[in-house]
Amino acid sequence: xxxxxxxxxxxxxxxxxxxxxxxxxxxxxxxxxxxxxxxxxxxxxxxxxxxxxxxxxxxxxxxxxxxxxxxxxxxxxxxxxxxxxxxxxxxxxxxxxxxxxxxxxxxxxxxxxxxxxxxxxxxxxxxxxxxxxxxxxxxxxxxxxxxxxxxxxxxxxxxxxxxxxxxxxxxxxxxxxxxxxxxxxxxxxxxxxxxxxxxxxxxxxxxxxxxxxxxxxxxxxxxxxxxxxxxxxxxxxxxxxxxxxxxxxxxxxxxxxxxxxxxxxxxxxxxxxxxxxxxxxxxxxxxxxxxxxxxxxxxxxxxxxxxxxxxxxxxxxxxxxxxxxxxxxxxxxxxxxxxxxxxxxxxxxxxxxxxxxxxxxxxxxxxxxxxxxxxxxxxxxxxxxxxxxxxxxxxxxxxxxxxxxxxxxxxxxxxxxxxxxxxxxxxxxxxxxxxxxxxxxxxxxxxxxxxxxxxxxxxxxxxxxxxxxxxxxxxxxxxxxxxxxxxxxxxxxxxxxxxxxxxxxxxxxxxxxxxxxxxxxxxxxxxxxxxxxxxxxxxxxxxxxxxxxxxxxxxxxxxxxxxxxxxx
Numbered sequence: 001x002x003x004x005x006x007x008x009x010x011x012x013x014x015x016x017x018x019x020x021x022x023x024x025x026x027x028x029x030x031x032x033x034x035x036x037x038x039x040x041x042x043x044x045x046x047x048x049x050x051x052x053x054x055x056x057x058x059x060x061x062x063x064x065x066x067x068x069x070x071x072x073x074x075x076x077x078x079x080x081x082x083x084x085x086x087x088x089x090x091x092x093x094x095x096x097x098x099x100x101x102x103x104x105x106x107x108x109x110x111x112x113x114x115x116x117x118x119x120x121x122x123x124x125x126x127x128x129x130x131x132x133x134x135x136x137x138x139x140x141x142x143x144x145x146x147x148x149x150x151x152x153x154x155x156x157x158x159x160x161x162x163x164x165x166x167x168x169x170x171x172x173x174x175x176x177x178x179x180x181x182x183x184x185x186x187x188x189x190x191x192x193x194x195x196x197x198x199x200x201x202x203x204x205x206x207x208x209x210x211x212x213x214x215x216x217x218x219x220x221x222x223x224x225x226x227x228x229x230x231x232x233x234x235x236x237x238x239x240x241x242x243x244x245x246x247x248x249x250x251x252x253x254x255x256x257x258x259x260x261x262x263x264x265x266x267x268x269x270x271x272x273x274x275x276x277x278x279x280x281x282x283x284x285x286x287x288x289x290x291x292x293x294x295x296x297x298x299x300x301x302x303x304x305x306x307x308x309x310x311x312x313x314x315x316x317x318x319x320x321x322x323x324x325x326x327x328x329x330x331x332x333x334x335x336x337x338x339x340x341x342x343x344x345x346x347x348x349x350x351x352x353x354x355x356x357x358x359x360x361x362x363x364x365x366x367x368x369x370x371x372x373x374x375x376x377x378x379x380x381x382x383x384x385x386x387x388x389x390x391x392x393x394x395x396x397x398x399x400x401x402x403x404x405x406x407x408x409x410x411x412x413x414x415x416x417x418x419x420x421x422x423x424x425x426x427x428x429x430x431x432x433x434x435x436x437x438x439x440x441x442x443x444x445x446x447x448x449x450x451x452x453x454x455x456x457x458x459x460x461x462x463x464x465x466x467x468x469x470x471x472x473x474x475x476x477x478x479x480x481x482x483x484x485x486x487x488x489x490x491x492x493x494x495x496x497x498x499x500x501x502x503x504x505x506x507x508x509x510x511x512x513x514x515x516x517x518x519x520x521x522x523x524x525x526x527x528x529x530x531x532x533x534x535x536x537x538x539x540x541x542x543x544x545x546x547x548x549x550x551x552x553x554x555x556x557x558x559x560x561x562x563x564x565x566x567x568x
Contacts, residue, residue, distance in 0.1 A: 067168070213352060
């Protein structure tokens, strides 16, 4: 049973210290049972009584407060912003497959690549949450960071400390001096619904879906607000460690559990390939009963030395793959088709739909890719259509339900003039997309989209330069090219609607920070057709400087891996 708080005057400093240590140990134990093991032995009232007693002791004897005390999870001062964190080992994306045959082929290729007779694999649910990296030193949580672009993330330590399932101090004694634990922060479906119901009763805006709710919570500058969100997490891998060299991924997960880190109960392995396929199917079968959103399963080579031998591609490891389950689908009606102009002049049809709830969000728009897709679907205005959405993927129109087509439904036609600048729209025979014939600097839509790309997270990552502000800057004639951004001043910015002095100064500071970037990011930011992240990185590696790229002729450019005549 919990003891009630005692008057602080009844303690000497020595006895207060001893009692505080005892209370911390008890609270850590009961917190672990509740949030990690899901096996509480105290009522909420009993836990609260212990917590209140510890808080009273620490208020009476401030010198007894420790950073890993349960009372210190929530900081009191809002942050001015998030610092950046460089990941010593990149946080990579995963290659994806959707068919059992593809998964089997991937496992076979992995075995063949190592010239091995066999390999063992692990399998676990792919949580639809937010990836994070937690740094522990001497068993203490000292930093938490988002994945970001895989190389650089944001410091969200203050918010992650508020998550009860994340231990501030590891259990046991045999942990390494320093290690990075990677995992996924998410909201359970039950907690999401409870939070939204309370928000509706209080007249507050409910969250859109669990994933967005988790991401938005971690972006709160005030940890006290983050603490009100029902977040939890699973640890799923070791980023790196000093003084610990495990041999298998399954060994890592077992050790995590021993140290009090919450891991997924549906993690399984090591498996041979056949058993691994069965494990993937088993997770899909119980998907609706898990209590949290997943969009697939993650399969990894268990042997860590084999992982290192297999290596990585530009953005994905060769030793892991995500098996994606079928996306959620719904039917709705097409109310119209708009045409958007992108940064390269591509004129893309976008379906406007009667709003429908699918894949955790309300969908009213869907991509149609290009006119070939519109013709393949034989899409008509007013058609009843089937749409699909999974995770953050843009909703897609899959097909038309022809039995429900209305008489006289009109075909969707490509516009003859650019909806932005009025220039003729051209469709070349060798290209699937139609394009505005106007140069980028003469078409407002192309200018806006090019600027949005320039400021995007994987390009120059200019914080505060969002879509609406880009629209304003172009509409007001303040910016016609990316270079103009760096000539803006506070007076010009403050003259814009809803732009105060502080916002203007923050944007100028972000622009100044963006002047100092890497060559791959800068090349990608320029928005050259066919030059994505991987090609930009390849050009930077090959030439080493912008001046060398500018001086290169076609043969020199074609000498770069993955650069052919069209890209050159």
